[in-house]
Amino acid sequence: MDLGNKLYTLRKQKGISQETAANEIGVSRQTISKWETNSSYPEFDKLVLISKLYDISLDELAGITNINNKEINYIPIKTHYEYISKRKIGNIPLIHINIGRGFYKAKGIIAIGNIAKGLLSIGLLSIGLISLGPIAIGLLSALGGLCIAGVSIGGLSVGIVAIGGFALGIFAIGGFAMGIYSIGGAALASKIAAGGYANAPVAIMQDTENIKTLILNKLPNTPNF
Structure with missing residues:
Protein backbone atom coordinates (compact mmCIF):
# COMPACT_ATOMS: atom_id res chain seq x y z
CA MET A 1 0.00 0.00 0.00
CA THR A 79 12.32 18.09 0.76
CA HIS A 80 9.49 20.33 1.86
CA TYR A 81 8.57 22.16 5.03
CA GLU A 82 5.30 23.87 5.86
CA TYR A 83 4.16 25.60 9.03
CA ILE A 84 0.89 27.46 9.56
CA SER A 85 0.36 29.19 12.88
CA LYS A 86 -2.94 28.52 14.61
CA ARG A 87 -3.24 32.19 15.46
CA LYS A 88 -4.98 34.09 12.67
CA ILE A 89 -5.95 37.66 11.90
CA GLY A 90 -9.21 37.39 10.04
CA ASN A 91 -8.78 34.31 7.87
CA ILE A 92 -5.05 34.88 7.39
CA PRO A 93 -2.53 33.02 9.57
CA LEU A 94 -0.07 35.15 11.52
CA ILE A 95 2.83 33.07 10.16
CA HIS A 96 2.89 30.81 7.11
CA ILE A 97 6.13 29.11 6.08
CA ASN A 98 6.01 26.95 2.96
CA ILE A 99 9.37 26.15 1.40
CA GLY A 100 10.88 23.31 -0.57
CA ARG A 101 11.78 22.12 -4.04
CA GLY A 102 8.96 23.37 -6.24
CA PHE A 103 6.48 26.22 -6.32
CA TYR A 104 5.24 26.33 -2.75
CA LYS A 105 3.14 29.37 -1.89
CA ALA A 106 2.98 31.05 1.51
CA LYS A 107 0.28 33.53 2.49
CA GLY A 108 0.22 35.12 5.91
CA ILE A 109 0.87 38.27 7.89
CA ILE A 110 4.46 36.98 7.88
CA ALA A 111 4.96 34.80 4.81
CA ILE A 112 8.09 32.81 3.96
CA GLY A 113 7.95 30.65 0.86
CA ASN A 114 9.14 30.08 -2.65
CA ILE A 115 6.29 32.44 -3.52
CA ALA A 116 5.37 34.63 -0.55
CA LYS A 117 2.51 37.05 -0.08
CA GLY A 118 1.99 38.95 3.17
CA LEU A 119 2.68 42.13 5.12
CA LEU A 120 6.24 40.88 5.60
CA SER A 121 7.19 38.58 2.71
CA ILE A 122 10.40 36.63 2.16
CA GLY A 123 10.75 34.39 -0.90
CA LEU A 124 12.06 33.85 -4.38
CA LEU A 125 9.06 35.95 -5.44
CA SER A 126 7.79 38.10 -2.59
CA ILE A 127 4.84 40.48 -2.60
CA GLY A 128 3.89 42.48 0.46
CA LEU A 129 4.12 45.67 2.48
CA ILE A 130 7.79 44.84 3.14
CA SER A 131 9.33 42.32 0.73
CA LEU A 132 12.70 40.57 0.54
CA GLY A 133 13.82 38.23 -2.23
CA PRO A 134 15.41 37.91 -5.66
CA ILE A 135 12.18 39.41 -7.03
CA ALA A 136 10.57 41.68 -4.45
CA ILE A 137 7.47 43.83 -4.84
CA GLY A 138 6.54 45.90 -1.82
CA LEU A 139 4.09 48.68 -1.04
CA LEU A 140 6.44 50.22 1.52
CA SER A 141 9.91 48.77 0.90
CA ALA A 142 11.63 46.00 -1.05
CA LEU A 143 15.10 44.50 -0.93
CA GLY A 144 16.37 42.08 -3.56
CA GLY A 145 17.67 41.54 -7.07
CA LEU A 146 14.68 43.11 -8.82
CA CYS A 147 12.73 45.46 -6.57
CA ILE A 148 9.61 47.56 -6.97
CA ALA A 149 8.46 49.51 -3.92
CA GLY A 150 8.13 52.90 -2.25
CA VAL A 151 11.68 52.46 -0.98
CA SER A 152 13.51 50.02 -3.24
CA ILE A 153 17.03 48.63 -2.82
CA GLY A 154 18.36 46.09 -5.32
CA GLY A 155 20.28 45.34 -8.47
CA LEU A 156 17.39 46.79 -10.47
CA SER A 157 15.27 49.14 -8.37
CA VAL A 158 12.08 51.03 -9.15
CA GLY A 159 10.45 53.19 -6.49
CA ILE A 160 9.87 56.61 -4.99
CA VAL A 161 13.32 56.19 -3.46
CA ALA A 162 15.35 53.76 -5.57
CA ILE A 163 18.87 52.57 -4.79
CA GLY A 164 20.63 50.02 -6.98
CA GLY A 165 22.90 49.19 -9.86
CA PHE A 166 20.12 50.56 -12.05
CA ALA A 167 17.75 52.86 -10.18
CA LEU A 168 14.56 54.46 -11.45
CA GLY A 169 12.60 56.70 -9.10
CA ILE A 170 11.75 60.17 -7.88
CA PHE A 171 14.97 60.00 -5.87
CA ALA A 172 17.37 57.63 -7.64
CA ILE A 173 20.83 56.57 -6.49
CA GLY A 174 22.85 54.00 -8.42
CA GLY A 175 25.45 53.12 -10.97
CA PHE A 176 22.91 54.32 -13.51
CA ALA A 177 20.20 56.52 -12.02
CA MET A 178 17.11 58.07 -13.60
CA GLY A 179 14.64 60.24 -11.73
CA ILE A 180 13.58 63.73 -10.78
CA TYR A 181 16.64 63.85 -8.53
CA SER A 182 19.45 61.44 -9.42
CA ILE A 183 22.89 60.57 -8.10
CA GLY A 184 25.08 58.00 -9.80
CA GLY A 185 27.97 57.08 -12.02
CA ALA A 186 25.64 58.15 -14.81
CA ALA A 187 22.71 60.26 -13.64
CA LEU A 188 19.76 61.51 -15.69
CA ALA A 189 17.13 63.71 -14.06
CA SER A 190 14.33 66.10 -14.84
CA LYS A 191 15.61 68.55 -12.20
CA ILE A 192 18.94 67.82 -10.52
CA ALA A 193 21.52 65.17 -11.43
CA ALA A 194 24.88 64.53 -9.78
CA GLY A 195 27.50 62.04 -10.87
CA GLY A 196 30.46 61.21 -13.04
CA TYR A 197 28.16 61.96 -15.94
CA ALA A 198 25.10 64.10 -15.20
CA ASN A 199 22.33 65.26 -17.52
CA ALA A 200 19.62 67.55 -16.09
CA PRO A 201 18.61 71.22 -15.92
CA VAL A 202 21.04 71.30 -12.99
CA ALA A 203 23.92 68.90 -13.70
CA ILE A 204 26.55 68.54 -11.01
CA MET A 205 29.80 66.92 -12.03
CA GLN A 206 33.27 66.93 -10.60
CA ASP A 207 34.21 70.17 -12.30
CA THR A 208 30.97 72.00 -11.39
CA GLU A 209 31.61 75.17 -9.37
CA ASN A 210 29.25 77.27 -7.20
CA ILE A 211 26.58 74.55 -7.01
CA LYS A 212 24.13 76.56 -4.88
CA THR A 213 24.07 79.45 -7.33
CA LEU A 214 23.65 77.09 -10.27
CA ILE A 215 20.66 75.36 -8.69
CA LEU A 216 18.90 78.59 -7.70
CA ASN A 217 19.43 80.10 -11.15
CA LYS A 218 17.97 77.08 -12.92
CA LEU A 219 15.33 76.17 -10.31
CA PRO A 220 14.51 79.29 -8.27
CA ASN A 221 11.74 77.53 -6.31
CA THR A 222 14.21 75.03 -4.82
CA PRO A 223 14.17 75.31 -0.99
CA ASN A 224 17.15 77.19 0.38
CA PHE A 225 19.94 75.06 1.83
Missing part, protein backbone atom coordinates in the same frame (compact mmCIF):
# COMPACT_ATOMS: atom_id res chain seq x y z
CA ASP A 2 1.42 3.43 -0.90
CA LEU A 3 1.84 6.15 1.72
CA GLY A 4 -1.13 8.22 0.57
CA ASN A 5 -3.57 5.31 0.77
CA LYS A 6 -2.08 4.28 4.10
CA LEU A 7 -2.61 7.76 5.56
CA TYR A 8 -6.17 7.83 4.24
CA THR A 9 -6.92 4.40 5.71
CA LEU A 10 -5.40 5.26 9.08
CA ARG A 11 -7.40 8.48 9.32
CA LYS A 12 -10.64 6.71 8.46
CA GLN A 13 -9.87 4.02 11.04
CA LYS A 14 -9.26 6.76 13.58
CA GLY A 15 -12.60 8.32 12.60
CA ILE A 16 -11.35 11.88 12.22
CA SER A 17 -11.67 14.47 9.47
CA GLN A 18 -8.84 15.95 7.41
CA GLU A 19 -9.29 19.24 9.27
CA THR A 20 -8.96 17.53 12.67
CA ALA A 21 -5.84 15.67 11.51
CA ALA A 22 -4.40 18.92 10.17
CA ASN A 23 -4.93 20.70 13.50
CA GLU A 24 -3.30 17.85 15.42
CA ILE A 25 -0.24 17.76 13.15
CA GLY A 26 0.03 21.53 12.63
CA VAL A 27 -0.52 21.78 8.89
CA SER A 28 -3.34 22.88 6.59
CA ARG A 29 -6.22 20.65 5.53
CA GLN A 30 -4.97 21.01 1.94
CA THR A 31 -1.62 19.52 3.03
CA ILE A 32 -3.39 16.47 4.50
CA SER A 33 -5.25 16.06 1.21
CA LYS A 34 -1.99 16.27 -0.78
CA TRP A 35 -0.39 13.62 1.44
CA GLU A 36 -3.34 11.27 1.02
CA THR A 37 -3.27 11.63 -2.77
CA ASN A 38 0.53 11.36 -3.02
CA SER A 39 0.76 14.88 -4.42
CA SER A 40 3.36 15.60 -1.76
CA TYR A 41 5.02 13.72 1.09
CA PRO A 42 5.48 14.69 4.74
CA GLU A 43 8.89 15.48 6.14
CA PHE A 44 10.37 13.42 8.96
CA ASP A 45 9.15 15.69 11.78
CA LYS A 46 5.60 15.42 10.42
CA LEU A 47 5.93 11.64 10.10
CA VAL A 48 6.72 11.51 13.82
CA LEU A 49 3.56 13.47 14.64
CA ILE A 50 1.51 11.31 12.25
CA SER A 51 2.80 8.12 13.85
CA LYS A 52 1.78 9.39 17.28
CA LEU A 53 -1.65 10.50 16.05
CA TYR A 54 -2.43 7.16 14.41
CA ASP A 55 -0.54 5.05 16.98
CA ILE A 56 1.68 3.34 14.40
CA SER A 57 5.46 2.89 14.20
CA LEU A 58 7.52 4.91 11.77
CA ASP A 59 8.64 1.71 10.04
CA GLU A 60 5.06 0.65 9.41
CA LEU A 61 4.03 4.16 8.44
CA ALA A 62 6.85 4.62 5.91
CA GLY A 63 6.18 1.18 4.42
CA ILE A 64 9.51 -0.32 5.40
CA THR A 65 7.60 -3.25 6.85
CA ASN A 66 3.96 -4.05 7.50
CA ILE A 67 2.54 -5.64 10.62
CA ASN A 68 3.27 -9.17 9.28
CA ASN A 69 6.82 -8.21 8.25
CA LYS A 70 6.11 -9.26 4.65
CA GLU A 71 6.22 -6.00 2.74
CA ILE A 72 9.40 -4.00 2.21
CA ASN A 73 9.13 -0.66 0.43
CA TYR A 74 10.73 2.72 0.43
CA ILE A 75 8.55 5.81 0.38
CA PRO A 76 10.44 8.89 -0.85
CA ILE A 77 10.10 11.92 1.38
CA LYS A 78 10.30 15.17 -0.50
Whole structure:
Protein backbone atom coordinates (compact mmCIF):
# COMPACT_ATOMS: atom_id res chain seq x y z
CA MET A 1 0.00 0.00 0.00
CA ASP A 2 1.42 3.43 -0.90
CA LEU A 3 1.84 6.15 1.72
CA GLY A 4 -1.13 8.22 0.57
CA ASN A 5 -3.57 5.31 0.77
CA LYS A 6 -2.08 4.28 4.10
CA LEU A 7 -2.61 7.76 5.56
CA TYR A 8 -6.17 7.83 4.24
CA THR A 9 -6.92 4.40 5.71
CA LEU A 10 -5.40 5.26 9.08
CA ARG A 11 -7.40 8.48 9.32
CA LYS A 12 -10.64 6.71 8.46
CA GLN A 13 -9.87 4.02 11.04
CA LYS A 14 -9.26 6.76 13.58
CA GLY A 15 -12.60 8.32 12.60
CA ILE A 16 -11.35 11.88 12.22
CA SER A 17 -11.67 14.47 9.47
CA GLN A 18 -8.84 15.95 7.41
CA GLU A 19 -9.29 19.24 9.27
CA THR A 20 -8.96 17.53 12.67
CA ALA A 21 -5.84 15.67 11.51
CA ALA A 22 -4.40 18.92 10.17
CA ASN A 23 -4.93 20.70 13.50
CA GLU A 24 -3.30 17.85 15.42
CA ILE A 25 -0.24 17.76 13.15
CA GLY A 26 0.03 21.53 12.63
CA VAL A 27 -0.52 21.78 8.89
CA SER A 28 -3.34 22.88 6.59
CA ARG A 29 -6.22 20.65 5.53
CA GLN A 30 -4.97 21.01 1.94
CA THR A 31 -1.62 19.52 3.03
CA ILE A 32 -3.39 16.47 4.50
CA SER A 33 -5.25 16.06 1.21
CA LYS A 34 -1.99 16.27 -0.78
CA TRP A 35 -0.39 13.62 1.44
CA GLU A 36 -3.34 11.27 1.02
CA THR A 37 -3.27 11.63 -2.77
CA ASN A 38 0.53 11.36 -3.02
CA SER A 39 0.76 14.88 -4.42
CA SER A 40 3.36 15.60 -1.76
CA TYR A 41 5.02 13.72 1.09
CA PRO A 42 5.48 14.69 4.74
CA GLU A 43 8.89 15.48 6.14
CA PHE A 44 10.37 13.42 8.96
CA ASP A 45 9.15 15.69 11.78
CA LYS A 46 5.60 15.42 10.42
CA LEU A 47 5.93 11.64 10.10
CA VAL A 48 6.72 11.51 13.82
CA LEU A 49 3.56 13.47 14.64
CA ILE A 50 1.51 11.31 12.25
CA SER A 51 2.80 8.12 13.85
CA LYS A 52 1.78 9.39 17.28
CA LEU A 53 -1.65 10.50 16.05
CA TYR A 54 -2.43 7.16 14.41
CA ASP A 55 -0.54 5.05 16.98
CA ILE A 56 1.68 3.34 14.40
CA SER A 57 5.46 2.89 14.20
CA LEU A 58 7.52 4.91 11.77
CA ASP A 59 8.64 1.71 10.04
CA GLU A 60 5.06 0.65 9.41
CA LEU A 61 4.03 4.16 8.44
CA ALA A 62 6.85 4.62 5.91
CA GLY A 63 6.18 1.18 4.42
CA ILE A 64 9.51 -0.32 5.40
CA THR A 65 7.60 -3.25 6.85
CA ASN A 66 3.96 -4.05 7.50
CA ILE A 67 2.54 -5.64 10.62
CA ASN A 68 3.27 -9.17 9.28
CA ASN A 69 6.82 -8.21 8.25
CA LYS A 70 6.11 -9.26 4.65
CA GLU A 71 6.22 -6.00 2.74
CA ILE A 72 9.40 -4.00 2.21
CA ASN A 73 9.13 -0.66 0.43
CA TYR A 74 10.73 2.72 0.43
CA ILE A 75 8.55 5.81 0.38
CA PRO A 76 10.44 8.89 -0.85
CA ILE A 77 10.10 11.92 1.38
CA LYS A 78 10.30 15.17 -0.50
CA THR A 79 12.32 18.09 0.76
CA HIS A 80 9.49 20.33 1.86
CA TYR A 81 8.57 22.16 5.03
CA GLU A 82 5.30 23.87 5.86
CA TYR A 83 4.16 25.60 9.03
CA ILE A 84 0.89 27.46 9.56
CA SER A 85 0.36 29.19 12.88
CA LYS A 86 -2.94 28.52 14.61
CA ARG A 87 -3.24 32.19 15.46
CA LYS A 88 -4.98 34.09 12.67
CA ILE A 89 -5.95 37.66 11.90
CA GLY A 90 -9.21 37.39 10.04
CA ASN A 91 -8.78 34.31 7.87
CA ILE A 92 -5.05 34.88 7.39
CA PRO A 93 -2.53 33.02 9.57
CA LEU A 94 -0.07 35.15 11.52
CA ILE A 95 2.83 33.07 10.16
CA HIS A 96 2.89 30.81 7.11
CA ILE A 97 6.13 29.11 6.08
CA ASN A 98 6.01 26.95 2.96
CA ILE A 99 9.37 26.15 1.40
CA GLY A 100 10.88 23.31 -0.57
CA ARG A 101 11.78 22.12 -4.04
CA GLY A 102 8.96 23.37 -6.24
CA PHE A 103 6.48 26.22 -6.32
CA TYR A 104 5.24 26.33 -2.75
CA LYS A 105 3.14 29.37 -1.89
CA ALA A 106 2.98 31.05 1.51
CA LYS A 107 0.28 33.53 2.49
CA GLY A 108 0.22 35.12 5.91
CA ILE A 109 0.87 38.27 7.89
CA ILE A 110 4.46 36.98 7.88
CA ALA A 111 4.96 34.80 4.81
CA ILE A 112 8.09 32.81 3.96
CA GLY A 113 7.95 30.65 0.86
CA ASN A 114 9.14 30.08 -2.65
CA ILE A 115 6.29 32.44 -3.52
CA ALA A 116 5.37 34.63 -0.55
CA LYS A 117 2.51 37.05 -0.08
CA GLY A 118 1.99 38.95 3.17
CA LEU A 119 2.68 42.13 5.12
CA LEU A 120 6.24 40.88 5.60
CA SER A 121 7.19 38.58 2.71
CA ILE A 122 10.40 36.63 2.16
CA GLY A 123 10.75 34.39 -0.90
CA LEU A 124 12.06 33.85 -4.38
CA LEU A 125 9.06 35.95 -5.44
CA SER A 126 7.79 38.10 -2.59
CA ILE A 127 4.84 40.48 -2.60
CA GLY A 128 3.89 42.48 0.46
CA LEU A 129 4.12 45.67 2.48
CA ILE A 130 7.79 44.84 3.14
CA SER A 131 9.33 42.32 0.73
CA LEU A 132 12.70 40.57 0.54
CA GLY A 133 13.82 38.23 -2.23
CA PRO A 134 15.41 37.91 -5.66
CA ILE A 135 12.18 39.41 -7.03
CA ALA A 136 10.57 41.68 -4.45
CA ILE A 137 7.47 43.83 -4.84
CA GLY A 138 6.54 45.90 -1.82
CA LEU A 139 4.09 48.68 -1.04
CA LEU A 140 6.44 50.22 1.52
CA SER A 141 9.91 48.77 0.90
CA ALA A 142 11.63 46.00 -1.05
CA LEU A 143 15.10 44.50 -0.93
CA GLY A 144 16.37 42.08 -3.56
CA GLY A 145 17.67 41.54 -7.07
CA LEU A 146 14.68 43.11 -8.82
CA CYS A 147 12.73 45.46 -6.57
CA ILE A 148 9.61 47.56 -6.97
CA ALA A 149 8.46 49.51 -3.92
CA GLY A 150 8.13 52.90 -2.25
CA VAL A 151 11.68 52.46 -0.98
CA SER A 152 13.51 50.02 -3.24
CA ILE A 153 17.03 48.63 -2.82
CA GLY A 154 18.36 46.09 -5.32
CA GLY A 155 20.28 45.34 -8.47
CA LEU A 156 17.39 46.79 -10.47
CA SER A 157 15.27 49.14 -8.37
CA VAL A 158 12.08 51.03 -9.15
CA GLY A 159 10.45 53.19 -6.49
CA ILE A 160 9.87 56.61 -4.99
CA VAL A 161 13.32 56.19 -3.46
CA ALA A 162 15.35 53.76 -5.57
CA ILE A 163 18.87 52.57 -4.79
CA GLY A 164 20.63 50.02 -6.98
CA GLY A 165 22.90 49.19 -9.86
CA PHE A 166 20.12 50.56 -12.05
CA ALA A 167 17.75 52.86 -10.18
CA LEU A 168 14.56 54.46 -11.45
CA GLY A 169 12.60 56.70 -9.10
CA ILE A 170 11.75 60.17 -7.88
CA PHE A 171 14.97 60.00 -5.87
CA ALA A 172 17.37 57.63 -7.64
CA ILE A 173 20.83 56.57 -6.49
CA GLY A 174 22.85 54.00 -8.42
CA GLY A 175 25.45 53.12 -10.97
CA PHE A 176 22.91 54.32 -13.51
CA ALA A 177 20.20 56.52 -12.02
CA MET A 178 17.11 58.07 -13.60
CA GLY A 179 14.64 60.24 -11.73
CA ILE A 180 13.58 63.73 -10.78
CA TYR A 181 16.64 63.85 -8.53
CA SER A 182 19.45 61.44 -9.42
CA ILE A 183 22.89 60.57 -8.10
CA GLY A 184 25.08 58.00 -9.80
CA GLY A 185 27.97 57.08 -12.02
CA ALA A 186 25.64 58.15 -14.81
CA ALA A 187 22.71 60.26 -13.64
CA LEU A 188 19.76 61.51 -15.69
CA ALA A 189 17.13 63.71 -14.06
CA SER A 190 14.33 66.10 -14.84
CA LYS A 191 15.61 68.55 -12.20
CA ILE A 192 18.94 67.82 -10.52
CA ALA A 193 21.52 65.17 -11.43
CA ALA A 194 24.88 64.53 -9.78
CA GLY A 195 27.50 62.04 -10.87
CA GLY A 196 30.46 61.21 -13.04
CA TYR A 197 28.16 61.96 -15.94
CA ALA A 198 25.10 64.10 -15.20
CA ASN A 199 22.33 65.26 -17.52
CA ALA A 200 19.62 67.55 -16.09
CA PRO A 201 18.61 71.22 -15.92
CA VAL A 202 21.04 71.30 -12.99
CA ALA A 203 23.92 68.90 -13.70
CA ILE A 204 26.55 68.54 -11.01
CA MET A 205 29.80 66.92 -12.03
CA GLN A 206 33.27 66.93 -10.60
CA ASP A 207 34.21 70.17 -12.30
CA THR A 208 30.97 72.00 -11.39
CA GLU A 209 31.61 75.17 -9.37
CA ASN A 210 29.25 77.27 -7.20
CA ILE A 211 26.58 74.55 -7.01
CA LYS A 212 24.13 76.56 -4.88
CA THR A 213 24.07 79.45 -7.33
CA LEU A 214 23.65 77.09 -10.27
CA ILE A 215 20.66 75.36 -8.69
CA LEU A 216 18.90 78.59 -7.70
CA ASN A 217 19.43 80.10 -11.15
CA LYS A 218 17.97 77.08 -12.92
CA LEU A 219 15.33 76.17 -10.31
CA PRO A 220 14.51 79.29 -8.27
CA ASN A 221 11.74 77.53 -6.31
CA THR A 222 14.21 75.03 -4.82
CA PRO A 223 14.17 75.31 -0.99
CA ASN A 224 17.15 77.19 0.38
CA PHE A 225 19.94 75.06 1.83
